[in-house]
Amino acid sequence: MAKNDKILIDGIIDEKVELKIPSDKRDEVFEYFVFEQLLKDYDLSKDEILFGSVDGRNDGGIDGFFIFVNGHLLTGTEKFVWPKSGSVLELWIITCKHHDTFKQAPLDNLVASISELFDFGIENEHLQGDYSEELLLQRNNFKLAYRKASSKLTSFKLNFYYASRGNTEELGESIISRANQLEKLAIDCFGNCVTNFFFYGSTELIDLFRKKPNFTLELPFSDYLSSGETYILLAKLKDYYHFISDQNKLRRYLFDSNVRDFMGLNRVNEDIRNTLENENSPDFWWLNNGVTILATNAVIVGKSIQIQDIQIVNGLQTSESIFRYFGLGAKDSNNRSVLVKVIVSNNTANRDEIIRATNNQTTVELSALHATDKIQRDIEDALKLNDFFYERRTNYYKNQGITPDKILTPLYLASGFVNLILKSPEQATNLKARFMRNEDS
Incomplete structure (x- = not known):
């Protein structure tokens, strides 16, 4: 030492x-x-x-x-x-x-x-x-x-x-x-x-x-189309695996918290796994919708794209299936590809709308689907005026280096509401994360 x-x-x-x-x-x-x-x-x-x-x-x-x-x-x-x-x-x-x-x-x-x-x-x-x-x-x-x-x-x-x-x-x-x-x-x-x-x-x-999370990464591709600041890429499965992993561990911080739950081997994910394991199947991207990445900047350099402030907002099931497949040492002799959509946007409202639209296509935490409601953004803006940061999307501000003493979570505010407004301090003290999984809550 x-x-x-x-x-x-x-x-x-x-x-x-x-x-x-x-x-x-x-x-x-x-x-x-x-x-x-x-x-x-x-x-x-x-x-x-x-x-x-x-x-x-x-x-x-x-x-x-x-x-x-x-x-x-x-x-x-x-x-x-x-x-x-x-x-x-x-x-x-x-x-x-x-x-x-x-x-x-x-x-x-x-x-x-x-x-x-x-x-x-x-x-x-x-x-x-x-x-x-x-x-x-x-x-x-x-x-x-x-x-x-x-x-x-x-x-x-x-x-x-x-x-x-x-x-x-x-x-x-x-x-x-x-x-x-x-x-x-x-x-x-x-x-x-x-x-x-x-x-x-x-x-x-x-x-x-x-060791800090790396939100700026490079993804090699075999072909691409672009329109303005939107890019449609075909990336080799193995390259995408390296993009989303670090030393054989999934870079979970790349996935917006609204889409965190891998559904296990349900019917869709079993189909993805079977496609990966069957090298005689059509190319992977023919059978899969691919993934969507939100970024604040993206630059094409040769046969790769450099992406900044990465958030993978759609395609968690696909990503985890690919990660698990190659993580067990599997090969892909046919060099199949996955479809990757990269959207560059610094507009908060547009980003929230994209996140909500893509998240609504799969089962996610109920509280996560409300993260983009107007009232949630209003709370966030009001707290910012007083130098506090409202974590309506899990770890959003933490990943930007904001110190925890300045971050307030929805559960923390819920506890304050139950205590001060509903006059129930005992209930407020005992609130757990599952409280936020109920529509009334």
Whole structure:
């Protein structure tokens, strides 16, 4: 570890403490920072990060409990779109300590908890340890996700993380032994899983912090048509895969939050997969509508297009299907193509209209479809006058570098409305993300 990495981390935490992200307590700020950095590729909102946080009294040594199904965070089971086949299940168990070294005690606590929390034959009321309601809720969600996905699993990963301000090059043998024990415990409970234990110290956290989303990318193409600032491209499937991925991970930040939910292998996506797998089929773009990209600028350079401020607003099903196909090491010997439409516009109203029109063609979060309503834009404009930014589209301002203390979410405003206008502070305190999935809400 570089000598100054710990000083750099402390400086970052100092700044976030002043901004109260998410509070003014150093250990809570460090914990949130760790969650934010480790889960950066999932492009989670503040509400989603806080949902996975189970730190507190009776947390069993677990600070973060995050469940992902096909790359999407499981925040509620009632209206979650479960994949019909081809399920990818991931569980992230995160322990954060604002210590300047890695210690064995947190892992001892974790071993004791995991040994029974992962035993689904034990009902919650018969668990030996005392566990918080938040942790037990996540255990129930994980248990349900495992049951729902077990017959369709193509990949199951259990990831353990222990983060501190320490040096990963100075881990003691007893600590490494405990980490190995945790991996074995997980495998004993779930024989069909891939289990890994990762240590993140100051150096690793600094490296993650410096990794920024790239919204300006280059896409090679084989042919194109243009009219004004609109471009219709034919891009090779493999080139498009590299365009939407980074080190075999989907660049989720490229997809506008209004179109985040991959529908699993439903009929349409099964057709897409079958077309990809059948190299004797007609060219891919003959059978697929392709994708639509919104941008603020695009320039043709030779046989490629450089696109700025990318938001893929239509074609998530197609994109994820292509990503999953090539992500498993598949080839495309026929060099088939996907149709890509690039629309350059800096007009906010036009962009919102395009997003709403394209999003309405598939099942999306109800609240996302209201993001472009006039009242939502009015709230956004009113708050801007007072130097606040209304996140009517998830992570829109976060991705522009606006600090979290200046960002207000629809759920935050809903809580304020229920508290101050409807005079129901108790209900306001308990509002969760699922509240926004109801038309009346």
